[in-house]
Every structure is written in structure tokens, then in C-alpha cells.
Amino acid sequence: MLGGERFWSRSSTRAEKLRAVRGLGALGGVAGVLVALMLLPTACTAGVGARDAADWFEDEPEGLTTSGVPQRSKILAADGSTIATFFYENRVDVPLDRISPDARRAVLAIEDSRFYEHGAIDSKGTLRALVSNMGSGEVTQGGSGITQQYVKNLLLTQADNAAEKRAAKEISPARKIRELKYAVALEKRYSKDEILRRYLNIAYYGAGAYGIEAAARRYFSKPAARLTLNESALLAGVVRYPHAYDPTQHPRAAKDRRDTVLTRMADLGWIDRARADAEKRRPLGLKVKEVHSGCVTSEAPFFCDYVQHEILTNAVFGATPKDREKLLKRGGLTIRTTLDRRTQRAAQRAVDRHVPRKNSAHKAAAEALVRPGTGEILGMAVDRRLGPDRQRGKTWINFAADASHGSSIGMQAGSTFKAFTLAAALEQDLPFGTRLMAPRGFTPVGFRDCKGRRVGDPDASLRNSADGEGGRSFSLVTGTHHSVNTFFLNLERRVGLCDTVKMAERLGMRQANGKAMEQYPSFTLGFNPVSPLRLAAAYAAFGARGRYCEPVAISRITDASGRRLKVPSAHCKQVLDRGVADAVNHVLRGVLTNGTARGMALGRPAAGKTGTVDDFSAAWFAGYTPELASAVWVGDPRGGYRHPMESLCMDGRCYGAVFGATIPAPIWRDTMLAALSGVPGSAFHRPPAHYFSLGSGEDPPKRKKADKGRKGKKDRKDRRDRGHGDDPPREEPPPPGPDGPGGPGGPGATPTPDPGRPA
Template sequence: MLQRISQLVLVSSIAGLLVAALALPAVGGLGITARNIAGGFLDMPSNLETPPPPQRSTIYDADGGVVAEIFDQNRELVELDDVSDEMVHAILAIEDARFYEHGGLDVSGTLRAAIRTMGGNTEGASSITQQYVKNVQIEAATSQEELDEAREETISRKIRELRYAVALEQRMSKDEILEGYLNIAYFSDGAYGVESAAQHYFQKPASELEIHEAATIAGLVRYPYLYNPRFFPEQSLERRDTVIDRMSTVGFITEAEAEEAKEEELELELDTPPNGCVPSDQPYFCDYVVQEIEKDERYGPNETERARWLRTAGLEIHTTLDPQTQEAGQDAVDKWVPRENESRKVAAQVIVEPGTGRIQGMMQSRNFGPDEGNIGETSINFTTGSDRGGSTGFQAGSTFKAVTLAAALDQGMPFSTNYSSPSSTTVTGQRSCNGGTLPSWSLSNAGESDGGNHNMVSGTQQSSNTFFAQLQADVGLCETIEMAETLGLERADGTQFTESENTLANNSFTLGSEEIAPIDLAGAYATFASGGQLCEPQAIDRIEDHQSGTTINIEPECEQVIDEEVADGVSYLLSQTFSGGGTADGLDIGRPAGGKTGSTDGTAAAWFAGFTPQMAGAVFVGDPRGPQEYPLRNVSLGGRSFGQVYGGTIPGPIWQETFEGAHEGLDEESLASAPSQFGSTSGGGGGSDDDPDEDASPTSDDQGVPNVVGQDESEAVSNLEDAGYDVSVSGTRVASDQSEGTVARVNPDPGTTLPEGATVNVFLSEGGGTAAGDEGPEPVQPALPTTPRERLF
């Protein structure tokens, strides 16, 4: 106590001498002494910078809605003109009533404080200008050493503040200093600045504060914790009344107004803005945006500086998130895979815009939180890779067959490329990227893909494993892998499929043996929808930095990676899966689209990837604890029980409902026509040109495949053979409204134009009809004597 009293007296003496030196003529010894002290004092550094204090940054969606606010300090800057007179008078009365009269050093106030302190009644001695200086130094500290120096209770710190205060009063107006002080001061309970304090305690702007409210806030500055009205309402009320009395004493209000104000109850309406991504309605997209800023060198020299910039600069971050798409997608994933399901399964989906890479939606069926032990809670973003807070990925299953199609078309193979695709086959001779020969690969189909001769159209429709294994062998395994990388696909752990010439390739690459992230798969499918343009995922459109007065505009980063005709060809083939008994049959959205189901061996994971000209998306469903250990078998989700979950069982409906909702109000656009260079097309839909190329092989019948649905087996086979086609009758019967044993459907569809001698696959009915909403599960592959990566479809 004695040390503090002596320091205060010393500062008061220095202040008095400074005033004497600056205001009085040099008379006698006193004048000489004062001038000497003042000269040394004025030689001290005085160039105190006063940058805007830390404030909240806000993330907005594409429509201007708030996604989240990010801050170290809850502060919103306000101009002095937007602060009520009552608030200004309250802070002046209790902190520095002579603020507009002195020059930064309130000598009489300092001496008065010294006398009262020596008498046992501790009183502060700092003017508002000095307090502002101290707060500026605290906020400017970039190390603990600088912070300790700004807060130290020493005479040297006090004298330094005095010097800065004198200089500040010479270059800033009183109103500017008061405005800065009101914006930087701490008003307890996490509220920095008078505007945030008004909103926090009374849910109103600072411009509307009344006397009793302003006095409550002003009273917090001296001891923010002690007078916190949330925890110490009695002390806060007593302090409020002290401020009101002081306002009356100095003449800001009358005694009658003071008495009336003190009669008001301390009625708080506490409201703290949610900070960060956890309370956001779009937490995973929010987290992605935060990581984009913290990891991108364009926003600062290192991650620490970038994180500080984000949380203190009051940024307006305008993102690509489309609220209509986000809402439709979140509703769909929550409906089909509820967040707190006992089986602990998760659905994750991401939607991007073809041709720009703008992320329009990012959602998953989990609450955002750090405790992975809580059912339905995770901080891992399963839509993205490990470099952006995501997982190490999941095997993509048959969605990768689109990559093989792209590689085949890139080599000039026609749509009519066909193979005898039996229920089981063995592929030999595939070579690794280092030139070595891989072991023989045995694989199988089941269900609707059993047997038959398939070309690219029917093989894609039926997701035939044996067809794509042979297609990959002809294209080249390494060439297929290179196409995947060309399309922006990589392992979700950040490594590429072919890191070096010694990397061993997997026979089953075309069946989706690699662990990837949905955001990369969505980007690859967007490449097909955009005519071959691969775009980097983009979450931010622009950042407005009001502290520096700059705006950072983010332009799409796109590159033409495959020929437009190749992309259009794949797009056409993927559009055929919605018809002809394809694996996406029943998942159409009422407008041109392309898509592909994907499931892994043993139904460990299930996928759906699809697109329209306006958006492309990928859906993953699985178990984060380990898909192989916790497969999608015998699970109950959303009140439904599933023996097995395939790409068309849950991921497909999620994609379908998302895209239906997201496209409401959008014009219908067609996919590109099937390029003529790839020859005759078969099957319809997708908005593509279904007319055969006039240079294509001659057909067996101008009317195409006869309609034999409903006929018995022998009659149907006879009619098809008479039309010039080979016939393959599936050994597995399918659910159908047709009578048992009669033809349920054929592939390709009736009316399809095929070359003479092409194979038509016939599926017989098991009777009993088709259940509403039954997408027809993708073929299951039985266990094979190969590694887990090679048992996918």
C-alpha cells in the first residue's frame, strides 16, 4: 500500500511539474526544474499507434445470412454519434468528468486521488486518455512480455502512459479519443466495447441506452468482475446508483432524474453472440471456412497470424454456401441417417457447382462437438480430407467406374465396346505402374448383373463388375489410375494413388478400392458435368477487411483437364443409370441428371454421386469406427430396418431429395448430347441425343430391341433371336408386377438400337410386384480369395 501511495504521489508531482513547465513561464528555480523534467519527459517516445481494437468476424452464406461469428473478443465498433448522450455522460461522470477540459493529464484529479488514497480510500488517477492508452498497449501486445509490461504496476509504466497521453491529445480530437475508449474498454462478462455491452446486457444498441442502463454499463469499467451483474447483482446495483449520483453531482442530470433512475429495477436481458462453429447451424461448412483461412498463405505469413487475423480483424467473410441447398441436404441426411442413431452410422454429403468449384452445401448427420464418445457427436468433417479437418476417407466402391469410362473414352473406345460379362471371371496380366505384372484377379457379380454381354451403356446401367474389370484391363490399370488423378481424386490422407514409379497398383481400382473424401468425388463428377473443367473446391467468394480497407476477391481456379467430348461421353453414360433397370432406377429428380451408385464388399460403405448442369454432389454412408468392422448390415435407421445398405438404398435417396429441393426454382438445363465420335448410343434419358451415329454399325431391326416384357421365356428368346440378337437369360429373378416366370424387363430397353449380334439381357419375374421406393439394390459380390481392397463393387 505504501509503495502504491508513493507511486501515486510521485506521478502527481510529475504531472504538476509538467503542467508548470508547459503552462507557466520559467520563473526562478521552480521554472528551471519544471522545464528540465518536462524536457526529459517530452524526449520520451510518443508515437503510439492506435489501430482498431479486436472485433468479431462474421461468416455469411451466399444470401447474406449469418453462418457464424468468430472472435477472441466480443466487440462491435460503433461511432460516437451512435452512442446515447446518457451513456456518454455516465462514462464521463464516473471516469473523467473534466475530460473535455484537461489536456490528457488531469492534475487536480491525480492529486485528489493521491490524497484520498493516502487516507485509505483508494481511487484511480487515470484520465480517460490514459486509460485508452493503457488499453491500446494491452491490445497491441504480441507476446506475454509485452502484455506484462503494459499491465505492470510501476512508476515507469505510469510515466510512459502520461507521455503517450500528452502526444495523443495533440493529434486526436477529444471525440476521437472518447470514441476509441468506448470501443476498446472491457465491460465484463465477455463484452468488449459499449455496443457489445449494450447488446449483451439489454439487447439494444448503445444509441438507445437510458440513464439507469448506461450507468450500469459505465460502472463496470473500474472492476469488471466485482460489478458483474450476472454474478453480483447487489454490488452491480450499488455501483449503478453511485454512477447515477455522480452524473447528478457534475450536472449531467437533475436530482429528480437521478432519483427516478435509481428506482428502476436491474432487469437484464443477457444475450451473448455464439462464438465459433460449434453453435452454428452449418458447423462443418463453418469449420471448413475457418481452416481455409488458417491454412492459406495468401492470408498471412503463418498459421498463427492467420488465426489471429480471422478472430480480431472484424472480417466480413462472404461464402459460397447456398442456404436452399444446405437446408435440403441437411434435412435429407438427418431423415435417412438420424444424428443420434444407436448403430452410430453417419451420412455425409457435399455439393459443388460445376465450372466454378463453389461449395453450395456441406452437411452430415452429426452434431458438431469435441466428444467422440457421445453418440451423434464429432468434430471430424467426413466430407473432406485430413488436410481440412476431415477423415482419412472411405472406399468409394462403384462410383470409381466413371473414372474407367473416362479413361476408355479418352483412348477413343466407343460406347459399343463390349465383353462377355459372366457372373464370375478372372482377369490376368494387369500391370502395376512400375511395369510389374499383378497376380490374377478373380471377381464376381450377383443379382441383376448376373451374366450377359455388356457394352458401356448396359455395363454402366447394371454396374457390372466383370465388365469393368475387363474394360480396365484393356484401358490399362496405370492409365485408369492416372485418369483418377487427372480428375482431382486422391486418397483422403493427402497421398496420391501413384506417388512414385515403385507404387504398387491395385487390381480392383475400378471398383473403388481407394479411400477418398466426398468433396473430391463431387469435384470429379462436376468435371463431367462441366465439359471437362476441374475446379478447386471454393468456399469463400470474398473477404472484406474493414480495418485495412481492403477486399479480397476469390476467383474460381479451374483447368480443362479432359477433352470436352470425353466428359460429355461419361455424362451421357451416367445419365443412363436412371433407366433400363439401372442401379439408379427410381432415383431420377424430374430433370436431366447423371449419377452412379457405389457399394463396397460386405456393404461396408455405400455411396451415391450424381450431377445436373447446375450442381454435383457425393453422398457417403458408413461407420466412422471402421466400415469393415461395423458394416451396413442389419441396421435400423430413421425407423427403417435394412438387411443390407447399398448405394441405391440410402445414399441415393439422400441425393435425390437433396437435389429435388436444391433445384426448386431453377431453370431446367439439359446435359450435353452424346458425342457422335463414340458411335451408337443405347438407352434414353438424361437429356442426351439418343439418335445413333449415322456412321455406326448397321442394326438388326429399324425398330430396335423388341418389347418382350410379359412374354414367357421361350417366346421372348425366340422373338429376340429372330430380331438378330444374342440372348442371355439371367439366373436370378427380380421383383416385378409381371407374372412369375415371365419377362420382367430386358436390358437394353425395348426400342434400343443395337448392332446386329449384340446381346440382350433378359430378366425373369419372381412375381409379387415391386415395393414402392425400392431402388433395386446394387449387385453384391461374395467373398473372394483376395485382399479386402479387391472385393468391391
């Protein structure tokens, strides 16, 4: 019988034995009920009352269900390999033919050797146990058969609260009668083989292992189908008192119990005596394997955590958070995800190489990768381990995702937002050769948000970080390649702030906290806090010729019965004309060859944009090919403005000021080269001819100048462009608050959110 009974050693005193007899006497009512129930068929001739009682006992009980047994769920990568498991109870349900015959025989021998001969109630076994217990003065034998034990485990497992658990474990006639009634019903409903299978899959084997498959993996690192006789006898013996016979905690008791099982099998003639004796001489042979629930030990911990949040927060998986958690940890789900293990390894190696987990400067990095045209998240890497933030090199915050999927409030994205202004301009059919003045100082006036309100500050002046970039005109192409702030502010004013914002929104952009983006003139300079995942998905739409897809991490889910569940859709749609997307790709390709990320080309068609946040508080790079898009953030989790990346030295490497091309772009390049190795490259499409109506937009080659002073100045500028190349606004004030001039959202009321501060 399973645990819960009291027992005494044979060395007990006479007084203890008398107490044991009195204890058995207290159970006399139960025993009497059992005997009376077993004799009901005979009593049927005695009168209607007995017949009615028998009819009640034979009727199917109301509410009898065998569902609700917790099964562990697993998260799989796209190739089917397991990246994490979740469970309340570590259980893996298997069919009977995947449990070794030795294991089946061992359990039957020690628990219910006449299982295939009796019905739901083993009258002979119950009476034998009763006589044995009364004769010895202690409970030495249990009378419950396999079916009754299955019922007891089932009721305990289905209990949702403490009261139901107490009712399932209490020693009372009412509980025993209910179990017997259920056992009779189940013997009618299922075959003996099926009942045995269900029992072997529900029983507790100690050390957190529920069911024989989980126990085989836990203790011997093998499936139940491959259990030997020695191993089978050990597991069969554990079931009665899992804590007392746990071989990892009590190896001597476990061995004695195993030998008892082997002796019993020999007594029954199921194995010969010589074999039993030989098996008794064997060591336990444990090969313990720890099984962890959750994402902490996963090879892709932050992607795993993203999937977990997706299930726990999405109403597709249940009406309430409790329902969704129950589904994940009890539902036996097989969750096939979009994770590409090669891409994930490439991203993690690149992030860890450039920003080590326990780096001396306390900086952090995160990268998200999305497949264009599908929204599939192929990788997600953070240069930390998943765990308590108080431990160096660990964090619970997923810097690659939004707050809803990882607690991050996001980070300001800097000049990567200029791509949205560029796309809005190209959608208005501005040719590549369109030229605008980039003043040294820009006064943010003449802007209206999408509600028609004036926004801006006539007393402010936004500038470029490099004096040489202001005071002249640029084309759409050269202004983008050199990431000129005042050029893009001027372009945004011409295109319209609202049109620029709507372009970003069509491409899936929103603040990491889930709110709509704030609308101020510096929108194009990227003051809104966003996540790398959102930015990667937006740039993936450029690579997919204007087809935007919401990021998705789950491709398919089946429950324990094999039924497919509904999963979130990417909701792909064409949000940008293909020709406009082709024109964006044409311009952004030059960033890698002639612009701020010069030297970061991949040797295949690729495009991207650097981003440096003001005061060097964070740096970004977002880039893509037609096959893969990625966004990389580097910053300081303690607060980017309090700990800027200026004169940065990290683990012996010094960078000076960190721009988008300094660390983020090399992370992106290393990741893409490894992830796309061996993958044929696709070409971008040529933009429509009308974009060339004013020429290519490229500046003509400059003549060589003899003046060495000027040449030296130009060389210094070229080195700056090659090495860092982005233009963060050095004197940009915080985004306007609600109380200043210029209508709602005037200057000075609310500071810009700190890009590195976690929620």
C-alpha cells in the same frame, strides 16, 4: 480509473487506515513525478535540464501504434447472414455516431467529466484525487483521464506474452510515465471524439464483452446506438471494476453502481434530478444474449469448421499456424462464404431424415454439394452435431471433407469410380455401342500403373455380386447402367489403368489424406479412400461440360479496416473435352431411369452413379444436374468392415443389405428436390454423333417369356435392380501390397483402409 487499485471500506480499523496511508506513501514517488510533470511548463524557465526533460516528454514515443486491438471475426453465408463468430475478445468496433449520446455522457460523467476541457494530463483531476485519497486514507478516486485509460487498455491488449502483460499492469513510476507520454502523443494525433470512440471500443465491460457495442449486445441484446439512459448508466458503471459490477453475477452491486452514475450525471447538470431519481427506480432490464466463439453452435457447423480449417491451414492467410490463428481470432475479419442456406437446410434435413443423429445402428451419413463450373461449396451436412465423439450424436470429424479440413481419412467410394473409367473410354472415342465381355470371374492381369510396372494378382478372381450379371457382354451404356464389376475391370484393362487414374486426377481426385491415389486393377471399383467433397467436385465437372474447379468455400474476406484479403482460388480449367463430358452425362442419365438408381430421377435433367463398397461396408451416391452436384456417403464411423450394413435395421426401419440406391440415393434426391425447387432446369447437351456409330448402346427390349419360372427369376432380378442395383465385389481381396508377385504392389501385404474408421 480502471481496475487494479486497492481500496478499503470506511469501516476499516485505525490500523488498516494507517496501512492505507503507508500504501499511499509508497505511491508518493509516483504522485511526485506526476505533479512535477504537470509543472514542467513552469519549470522550463529554471534551466536547460528541465527544458530537455520537457522536450523528451513532448516527443513522439518510438514504437507507438494503436493497431493490434483484437476484433472478432465473423463468417457469413452467401446471403450475408452470420453463421459463426471467432474471437479472443468479444469486440465489435463501431464509430462514435453508433453509440448513443446517453452512453457517451454516462461514461464521461463517471470517468472523466472534464475530458473535453483538459489535455492529456488533467492536473486538476489528478491533484483532486490525490488530496481526496490522502484525506480519506484510502484510494477513493482515480486520477487517470479517458486518454490515459485508453493507453493502459491499449498496452494491455497489445501484449503478446505474460511479461508484456505484467509490464502493462504493474504499479510503478516507469509504467505511469510511459502511459502519460503515450497519452500526450495520442492527444496530438487524434481528436477528442476519436480518443473517446477508441476508449469506448476497447474498455472491458465484464462477462466477456470488450467494447460498448459487444456489451450492449451481451447484456441487452441490442446495439449500442439504442442504449437507454438506464442501460447506459449501468454499462458506464461496470467499467471501473468489471468483475465486481458484472450485473449477471452481482446485480445488487451493479444497481448501486448504476445509481451512482445517475447521481453524478445529475450533479453535473447533464440530466435533471427528477429524471435521475426515476431511472434509479427502474429494474436493470437485462436481456442477456450468449455469444459463442467457433462453429459448435452454427447452423452449418461442419461447413463452418471447413472454413476455419481453410484459414488455419492455408499459407494465403499467414506464414505460420500461429499467424493464421491470430488473424482469424483477432483480425476482425468479415468472411463471406459460398454457403447457400437453402441448400444447406435441404441437405441437413435429408441426411437427418434418413440417418438420424442418434440412430440405433450407430451409422453416419455425410453430403457435400458443389456448384458446377465454379467450385463453390453450397452445402455440407453430417448427421452429427459438432462436438466430442464420446457424446452420442456428436463428432469432431467432418466426414464430408479431406483430412486437412476435418480429420477424416476418407472412405472407399465403391462403384462411383466407374465414371472415371467410362470417361477415359469415351475420351478414346469408344462408341456407346462398344461391347465387352463381363466374365463371372475376372483375373486381374495385364495391368500397368503409370510407372509402367505390372500390377495385379494372377491368383485372384474378382467377381460380381449377382451371378446373373456375369458370363455375357455389355455395352458402355448397359455396363454402366447395371454397374457390372467385371465389365469395368475389362474396360479399364482395355483403356489402360494409367489413363483411368489420370482421368480421375484431372478431375481433382486424390486420397483424403492428401496422397496420390494407389494404382491397382480394382481402382475402377473404388478402393481408394476419398471424401464426399472431392467426389462431388469431380462429378460437378461432368455437369459443367468438363470444366473442373477446386472446391472453394470463401468468396471474399475483408479485415477490420475494410481492406480485402487474398482468398484461395478455384483454379477452374477445362480438363475434359466438352463432347466427352456430354457423352458421360448421356450415359449416367440412364442410371436414374434404367439402371441401379432407377426411380431416383428428379423430373429434370440429372445424372449420377451408385457406389457400394465390398462387404457392404459403405454405400455412396454421386449425382448432379447442370446447376448442382452432390455426393453422399453412408457408413459406420466405428469401422465399416467391422460393422457392415447387411441386414441393417435402424430406428425401426429395416433395409436388408444397403446398396448405393438404398439410402444414399434417396438422401441425394430429397436434397436436390428441395435445393433446386423453383430453379429452372437446364438440359444436358447431346453427345457428338460419332459416339452413336455402333448404335445407342441400349439393349433391345426383351420378349415376354411364357415360362413362369423364368419370369419369376427375372422379376426377382428386376426388384433387386430397382431397390439396390449396385454390384459390390463380394470376393475382392485387399489391394495388392508391396511384396507380392506382379512387380511392386503384389497381393496380400496391406489390407484395404477401413472406410469408416476416423483418423
